Amino acid sequence: MFKHHSALGLATALRPVQPVTLLRPHAAKRAARFFVEKFPGKSLYAVKANPSPDLLKILWDAGVTHYDVASLGEVRLVAATLPGATLCFMHPVKAEEAIAEAYFTYGVKTFSLDTLEELDKIVRATSTDGVPATDLNLLVRLRVSSDHSKLSLASKFGAEPGDIKPLLMAARQASDALGLCFHVGSQAMSPSAYGEAMGRVRDAIVEAAVTVDIVDVGGGFPSWYPGMEPPALEAYFEVIHRSFEALPISYSAELWCEPGRALCAEYASVLVRVEKRRGSELYINDGAYGALFDAAHIGWRYPVKLIREGGSDTREMPFSFYGPTCDDLDHMAGPFELPADVQAGDYIEVGMLGAYGCAMRTGFNGFGVEDRVIVDDEPMASLYAPHLERVAASNVITL
Numbered sequence: 517m518f519k520h521h522s523a524l525g526l527a528t529a530l531r532p533v534q535p536v537t538l539l540r541p542h543a544a545k546r547a548a549r550f551f552v553e554k555f556p557g558k559s560l561y562a563v564k565a566n567p568s569p570d571l572l573k574i575l576w577d578a579g580v581t582h583y584d585v586a587s588l589g590e591v592r593l594v595a596a597t598l599p600g601a602t603l604c605f606m607h608p609v610k611a612e613e614a615i616a617e618a619y620f621t622y623g624v625k626t627f628s629l630d631t632l633e634e635l636d637k638i639v640r641a642t643s644t645d646g647v648p649a650t651d652l653n654l655l656v657r658l659r660v661s662s663d664h665s666k667l668s669l670a671s672k673f674g675a676e677p678g679d680i681k682p683l684l685m686a687a688r689q690a691s692d693a694l695g696l697c698f699h700v701g702s703q704a705m706s707p708s709a710y711g712e713a714m715g716r717v718r719d720a721i722v723e724a725a726v727t728v729d730i731v732d733v734g735g736g737f738p739s740w741y742p743g744m745e746p747p748a749l750e751a752y753f754e755v756i757h758r759s760f761e762a763l764p765i766s767y768s769a770e771l772w773c774e775p776g777r778a779l780c781a782e783y784a785s786v787l788v789r790v791e792k793r794r795g796s797e798l799y800i801n802d803g804a805y806g807a808l809f810d811a812a813h814i815g816w817r818y819p820v821k822l823i824r825e826g827g828s829d830t831r832e833m834p835f836s837f838y839g840p841t842c843d844d845l846d847h848m849a850g851p852f853e854l855p856a857d858v859q860a861g862d863y864i865e866v867g868m869l870g871a872y873g874c875a876m877r878t879g880f881n882g883f884g885v886e887d888r889v890i891v892d893d894e895p896m897a898s899l900y901a902p903h904l905e906r907v908a909a910s911n912v913i914t915l
């Protein structure tokens with residue numbers, strides 16, 4: 517892989533025709549060290565946010581030892597990439613065959629569930645000659661509100677309060693370690709999302725009167741995007757720590773979290789070229805079927821920056837983007853603020869695509885090709901989060 521010092525250096529040296537994914541290993545490492553050092557418990561990386569083996573190795577080297585996987589494909593990928601990693605199968609609806617292969621072939625002991633049927637499935641799939649396994653860590657997923665999050669996860673998974681007691685009692689019988697988990701939704705904009713969900717955890721523990729060994733607060737930790745500037749992550753950790761300490765659980769109980777976005781959003785951005793301009797619409801060479809799926813489908817706004825030698829003196833104005841395919845859906849409304857004189861042939865860096873961006877790329881219409889280059893400049897979150905630069909500069913975090 518090539519290495520360059522900045523997006524500008526790359527654009528001027530190579531004038532790339534295809535979109536180029538710019539990778540910033542230093543940013544992923546910094547995010548991982550932040551969680552490893554500051555989260556008051558164990559941090560599992562949620563692999564679906566970006567399953568790149570290069571990224572998995574960076575996170576591992578930075579001290580992330582546990583991985584939240586949701587499919588057999590992810591189990592196999594992480595096991596092959598990081599043989600020493602501990603895998604936790606945290607999808608509440610799994611194929612019985614997938615559970616069996618994960619347990620017997622890959623040594624996966626940790627599974628989540630939200631129904632008695634799924635519990636039966638896990639017990640059957642991990643039994644040997646009809647004898648149930650005795651080394652399972654079972655995490656019961658509670659349904660919690662997604663009110664504070666930009667992307668809801670409230671309707672698909674999670675046991676309802678009325679079903680929790682029998683489920684926890686049955687899971688207690690079948691497990692070595694019993695846990696509770698939830699997911700507040702992605703890009704949770706307020707720490708109180710976790711405080712409120714921990715209230716549901718407390719209610720469940722009190723009602724079922726079982727011993728709980730693990731509390732897993734899931735993902736949802738936010739990153740910085742235009743118009744979405746959340747409080748510092750320390751404020752989230754503080755609320756989680758305080759509510760965990762107040763739970764009626766044993767002194768040795770463990771606290772886990774499953775960040776996806778927060779560990780990898782800054783890891784990658786994409787350098788695109790403007791092929792045509794029509795008023796305030798820019799036709800660029802990546803889009804809805806590439807790394808900009810969320811920009812097209814749920815109106816996510818990413819930071820953008822004109823990458824041109826000498827820059828531009830003109831004021832900024834709002835633009836929308838069309839992607840390269842022949843499909844009308846390949847449209848990103850933004851608005852994306854760029855200098856008013858952007859023209860065909862210019863390069864634009866679209867930032868914060870390390871999570872749910874590069875992972876979504878397809879080959880539709882022949883446009884799936886991308887080059888990947890490592891750069892060592894700062895990710896575009898630094899435009900939105902002055903604190904990031906301070907953190908880097910003050911060396912609070914060992915790089």
Ligand SMILES: *Cc1c(COP(=O)(O)O)cnc(C)c1O
Binds near residue numbers: 607703775777
């Ligand atoms: C997607 C997901 C995560 C990661 O969520 P982020 O919002 O990216 O932090 C964590 N846990 C589970 C169960 C998930 O489905």
